[in-house]
Amino acid sequence: MKMTKVEQKTIPLNGDEAVAYAVKQCDVDVVAAYPITPQTIIVEKFSEYVANGEVDTEFVCVESEHTAMTCSITAAATGARTFTATASAGLALMHEMLGVASGSRMPIVMSVVNRALSAPLNIHCDHADSMAQRDLGWIQMYAENSQEAYDSIIQAFKIAENLEVQLPIMVGIDGFVLSHTLENVTVLPDETVKKFVGIRQIPHVMNHRGEIVPFKLDPEKPLTLGPVALQDYYFEHKRQQEEAMKKALKVIKQVHNEYAKQSGRSYGNALVEAYRLEDAEIVTVCIGSTAGTIKTVVDDLREKGIKAGLLRLRTFRPVPVEDIISNLSGKKAVAVMDRSSSFGGNGGPIFIEIRHALYDVSDSPKVVNYIYGLGGRDTRPIMIESIYKDLQNIAKTGQIENKIQFVGLRE
């Protein structure tokens, strides 16, 4: 299919509005959501679209996030295209049902507006909420800005619903930093998005009577979804989920490239974005909005002749191991930035993945970890500069003084 760039318009939207706008264009059948700061605007805005008759979506006003997810699973099970959104405590409350969604292979798209977990109570950005859910079989993508949030939501439906994938996706956007900050967002025409996401494809499966039937709840062709599977079959189903994640690596790229042809916008190779990395010697790795700040710092350092670079993970689940290796092997020193702590762990969640991926590489760089920005602590260019300064020392001496450090913290 040949695609040509279409006429687009640029409108001021904050991150939440950008997400709601994308969902509006994606021909979604069911939205079940409960408002929670800083995701509230998504639910408010989408309710407005429903009230105004701008969308043909069933909006279910639920009493909790646990129900929001249950409702999304059951709606998706009937073949409906389904969206929900949450943050922080809301995501934590969904925990049980997140595993049901992925185990039942429901292609739900969820926007997670990343916010710290209690206690103490905090409504601001860090990644503790979604990182705590990283082993539950959901694809996880993180946007750098509101434009990417808009683009990623549209792509997410197509990735999740791909017949080889059939997995739920959470798209993370940084609370307040993106969710409540106005940005110029370029949007595609409604018709283009509708055509791009298309009609939800339903795979076919064999039922226990040996008949091939559509994988959805349909009274005409009855099917039992998610019954008990004990010692004899549970393990096999989990292996299937691993395979779907592996397939997702390929599909995320395909959908991203197809979208890029229409919109003219792309984000690295869809899985990772390498910024001034080719000849870089010292590199930071991060996810989310902090990448924007880091890019500015990298540019400043480059002006001074310092070979700094950035690797932004756009996709965190599945982990793009090959891209991590190809982009980071041969570098001198790498600082992985984690906006969440794995208390008592050997570094933050992203650090663990990056360092682990580089273990088998012969020219593996020195890798250190910086925990930053917890509870919305502002991450300023001067802090990033200090990290690069540390990396310069590590590159020069080959010595790591502290493997895991905290940046922007009063010591």
Add this chain to the structure above:
Amino acid sequence: MSPQKKNWKEIPIAGVCWVPSTDYKTGDWRSYKPIWNIEKCIRCMNCHIFCPEGAVTYNEEQNVMVYDYDFCKGCGICANECPAKAIEMVMEGKE
């Protein structure tokens, strides 16, 4: 259950009912077994109505209550609800 178990590539995704849940004989962890007394029973059907597993049915032809011990977990609700005291809970192996 089929004697030759399928591998992960052969079974449908998402736990679609490949093995019917009735293939799992979930009654095998029962400690107490309900023993029905044909003499005392007044056929009120309380045991059938209250059984959370649907493990008690009525055989109309023979006019008897039938206990499916493959799925009865020995909760004792039937014995508790029985107005005629026609069901006795007996330790497994001692009946």
